[in-house]
Amino acid sequence: MRATTDQWNPHWAVHPGEHLAACIGSHGLSRERFARVADIPVETIDAIIGGQHPITLDIAVRIERSLGIMPDLWFILQSKWHRQQKAS
Known part of the structure; x- marks a missing residue:
């Protein structure tokens, strides 16, 4: 019998800076x-968006205050980005 899953789990990750750039743009x-x-x-x-700087706790809280996006994201x-980098 073959097991199936409803969970999507990609084997790649994008630096959160790419997501941040999209969020900044979507807010105009x-x-x-x-x-x-x-x-x-x-x-x-610029360093975060370029993938050279992580999103720290302090930065995540500032993003929440300015864009309303919870730090957990x-x-x-x-x-995920760090795990992918270690696996590469």
């Missing part, structure tokens, strides 16, 4: 405007 904000609203240096935002995405 530029990176610079978002950086000011979230009180995060624009260089940090960023932790899940960041964790």
Whole structure:
């Protein structure tokens, strides 16, 4: 008998910065405007979006305050990214 699952579990991950860029754009904000609203240096935002900087607890809380996206989402995405990088 073959086991089936209803759970989708891809074998790839995207850096959370790509998701952040999409969220910023969907709110009609530029990176610079978002950086000011979230009180995060624009260089940090650029590094996150470029995949060179993680989304930390402090950054996740600032994202929540400015975009209304719960920090848990960023932790899940960041964790998946780290696991994928270790597996590569």
